Amino acid sequence: MPRVSALDMPDVPMGQLPEHLQLQRTRVVCKADAPIHTEAIQYSGAYASMGVDNSLRLESFCKNFKIEVIRLTEDEMEFDMIGIDASLANAFRRILIAEVPTMAIEKVLMVNNTSVIADEVLAHRLGLIPLNADPRLFEYLLENDSPNERNTIVYKLDVSCRKGGPRMTVKSDQLKWLPNGSELEMEPPNQSAKPKSYTSFSCSQDSMPEFSKKPLGMKHEDIIIAKLGPGQAIELEAHAVKGIGKVHAKWSPVSTAWYRMLPEVVLLKDIKGDDAEKLVKKCPVNVFDIEDLGNGEKKATVSKPRACTLCRECIRGVNEELVELRRVKDHFIFTIESAGALPPEVLFTEAVKILEDKCDRVISELS
Amino acid sequence: MEHGSLTDLSSSTFSLMDEDHTLANSVRFTLNQDPRVAFCGYSIPHPSDNKVNIRVQTTGDSAKDVLKDALQNLMVMFQHVRTTFDKAVADCKENRPSEHMNIDTP
Numbered sequence: 001m002p003r004v005s006a007l008d009m010p011d012v013p014m015g016q017l018p019e020h021l022q023l024q025r026t027r028v029v030c031k032a033d034a035p036i037h038t039e040a041i042q043y044s045g046a047y048a049s050m051g052v053d054n055s056l057r058l059e060s061f062c063k064n065f066k067i068e069v070i071r072l073t074e075d076e077m078e079f080d081m082i083g084i085d086a087s088l089a090n091a092f093r094r095i096l097i098a099e100v101p102t103m104a105i106e107k108v109l110m111v112n113n114t115s116v117i118a119d120e121v122l123a124h125r126l127g128l129i130p131l132n133a134d135p136r137l138f139e140y141l142l143e144n145d146s147p148n149e150r151n152t153i154v155y156k157l158d159v160s161c162r163k164g165g166p167r168m169t170v171k172s173d174q175l176k177w178l179p180n181g182s183e184l185e186m187e188p189p190n191q192s193a194k195p196k197s198y199t200s201f202s203c204s205q206d207s208m209p210e211f212s213k214k215p216l217g218m219k220h221e222d223i224i225i226a227k228l229g230p231g232q233a234i235e236l237e238a239h240a241v242k243g244i245g246k247v248h249a250k251w252s253p254v255s256t257a258w259y260r261m262l263p264e265v266v267l268l269k270d271i272k273g274d275d276a277e278k279l280v281k282k283c284p285v286n287v288f289d290i291e292d293l294g295n296g297e298k299k300a301t302v303s304k305p306r307a308c309t310l311c312r313e314c315i316r317g318v319n320e321e322l323v324e325l326r327r328v329k330d331h332f333i334f335t336i337e338s339a340g341a342l343p344p345e346v347l348f349t350e351a352v353k354i355l356e357d358k359c360d361r362v363i364s365e366l367s
Numbered sequence: 368m369e370h371g372s373l374t375d376l377s378s379s380t381f382s383l384m385d386e387d388h389t390l391a392n393s394v395r396f397t398l399n400q401d402p403r404v405a406f407c408g409y410s411i412p413h414p415s416d417n418k419v420n421i422r423v424q425t426t427g428d429s430a431k432d433v434l435k436d437a438l439q440n441l442m443v444m445f446q447h448v449r450t451t452f453d454k455a456v457a458d459c460k461e462n463r464p465s466e467h468m469n470i471d472t473p
Contacts, residue, residue, distance in 0.1 A: 042399040056400040058443055067451045069459035079455065087396040088444070094389045345456045352449045358390050359442045362383060365437050 012058040015051045015128035028261065032315050040329060041084055056085075066233040070333075080262070081332045089259055089332045095351040101140075103133040103153060103240045103339045104250040109184055109198065111235040117226045125226075126157075126238050127250045129172050130219040130340040133240070133252075136350075137210050147181075147199040149208070153216050153240040154178040154199060157225070160233030170230050175238065179206040184237055189366040199239070212293040219340035253347055255337040261327035263308035267300060269322050276300035279323070282314050306333075378406075378424040382435060384417060391419045397437040397444075403428050 011211065024037045046057035065082040071078040108123040115122070131154060141151040155175040161168045181201035188195050205211050226234060245252030260283060265287055271279055279300050280288045296328035314323050336344040370380045383390070391409040398407040398421075406424040424432040 040396075042396055043402050044402045044404070053402075054400075055402050056397075058440060062447050065447060065451060067448075067455040069411060069455050072459050072463075074457065079452075084448070085396050087392045088448075091389045091393045092448075094387075099389075112473055249417045313409075346454075348452060352445050352452070355389070355393070356442050356449075358386070359438045359445070362386075363392070363435055363438050363442075366431060366438075 017047060017050060017052050021047070021050075023115070026329055027264065028326065028327040028329060030310055030312065030315075032312055032320055035047055035327075039069060042085070042087075042269070072345065075338040075340055075344065076336070077348075078333065080333045081259070081334050083330055084332070085330065086332075086346045089334070091355060092348070092351050093259060093333075096254050096336060096347060098246040099354055100253045100342075100347055100350050101135045101242050101244050101245050101255045102251050102339070103131045103135050103242055104248075105129065105131075105240045106243065106366060107239040107241075109182075109237040109239070111184070111237070113234050113236065115226050115228050115232045115234055121151060122226060122234070122236075126175075129175075129223055129225075131216065131240055132214075133218045133341060133342060134210075135242050137241045138157050140243075141267045147239060147241075149181065149201040149203060149205050151241060152181070153205070154182050155236065155238040155240065156183065156236075157233045159228065160235075161228035161230055163231045167230065170225045170228060170234065171221065172218040172223040172225060174225075177216050178237075179211070179216075182237060182239070196332055198237070204292055213265050230284060232254050234361075253339055253341055255339050257334075257336045257347075259332040259334040262331035262333060263310065264326040265302045265305040265308055265314075266324045267295055267302060267322065268324055271322055273298060279319070279360040281313060284311060284313065285309055290315070315340040375428040376431070377427055378422075379391050379430040379434075381421045381423065381431075383419050383421065385409065386418075386419050387417070391421060393441055394421060394437055395435070398423060398434065401433060401437060401440075403433055 023029070025041050028038050029036050037162050039305070041054060044053070046054045048054075057301065066080070066082040068082070069077065069078040070080060105123075105126045108119075108126055110119050110123075113119055116126070117125075131153065138153075139151045141147060145151060154177070156178050157175050158169050159168075159174055170192070181199035182197040184198055185195040186198060204215065243251040276288075276290055276298050280286075280290055285307040286306075287302060287304050289301050291299045292299045293299055308325065310325060310327075312325065315325060336347060338344045338347055342350070371386065388411070391411075395407055395409050398404050398431070403425050404423065405426050407422065409419055409421045411419050423434055423435050
């Protein structure tokens with residue numbers, strides 16, 4: 001008998017992975033107690049012994065990568081991102097939340113506040129109000145800069161509640177945009193000096209073409225800022241600047257951005273009759289459906305796997321050998337909820353651009 | 368920003384300031400996908416420092432070049448993501464102009 005190498009196994013096909021390894025590589029399997037195969041196999045030589053190249057070629061990435069928009073509204077979108085690793089999908093998500101800039105109120109100059117809400121609490125509330133201003137038209141206010149028309153938006157709030165009248169509610173539409181900058185004057189260093197305002201605008205913002213069509217107002221007009229009792233008043237000026245969510249969450253351009261992997265529900269065996277009915281009833285989001293096979297026989301089918309929330313109700317107890325819950329590792333259902341400054345599709349493009357800039361920065365530092 | 372022995376260019380640790388998991392994890396992914404890389408990993412030495420260390424050991428090539436290639440690959444991938452995304456959004460707006468901007472659509 002001729003001697004053969006132990007590694008030479010003619011019944012193992014070279015160049016393709018056996019089914020169970022392929023499943024490990026591409027799916028997370030959710031068992032009743034915990035999910036398994038959750039790790040991404042990133043190392044290019046992970047399957048070298050089986051003649052499988054696990055490296056990612058740019059051409060194959062470009063060929064297989066797909067995006068499908070599921071839903072797109074003014075401030076929310078959902079899309080499927082297929083054929084990308086979780087590390088990159090997560091990078092997009094992190095950038096969206098923490099590093100895409102927006103405008104938010106940063107400095108509040110209190111002139112008068114006799115309301116029950118304390119100055120610092122009121123200032124914090126003002127900071128969280130989403131502004132309807134495109135941050136791409138502004139520059140960052142750096143440490144030694146003076147606030148000007150390119151980096152600051154000024155708002156004024158001057159409200160009072162009539163003595164003897166009913167209590168009133170102050171809403172965000174009462175914040176008025178001051179296109180000419182601050183109206184408050186700094187205390188002059190000496191008597192003879194001309195008083196200066198807190199901003200140094202060289203021209204009015206509403207004379208600039210990018211703002212003349214679209215005033216820099218509030219995104220929502222009905223956000224409650226404070227409540228005033230009879231005789232109480234608030235007078236203040238709020239200065240909004242450009243910033244990122246990493247510094248403070250008020251600058252985050254999204255309410256939230258998240259992704260989930262595509263659920264895959266597999267029936268390992270045929271489920272018929274009463275068992276099928278029971279299975280359909282078990283699922284709170286109606287993933288399963290009944291197929292009529294004729295002559296009174298019924299079979300369970302998976303009709304809406306996308307709706308699966310992974311509650312695992314269907315695999316509790318007896319069903320673990322019948323139903324398998326999986327997630328596709330490279331298929332992400334991405335949702336972006338914009339806070340309002342920019343539409344969600346623009347936010348995503350901006351996020352990817354920021355990542356490109358990061359790469360570019362490191363490349364130039366390396367060379 | 369780069370630390371490594373001067374005689375052996377095939378393994379280096381790169382210390383990037385003002386970066387975090389966002390870039391480091393993506394770079395680690397592309398580096399691991401490169402067949403020239405023997406080992407690659409990253410760490411953030413302290414959560415309050417804005418700094419990340421990326422370790423690259425190659426099978427012979429200069430670690431710096433391999434890292435640069437990985438970043439370049441990453442950029443090409445991002446550009447492709449962006450064009451694909453823009454195309455998908457344009458398609459969506461074209462095909463469903465009535466649904467677009469309608470908040471009540473499920």
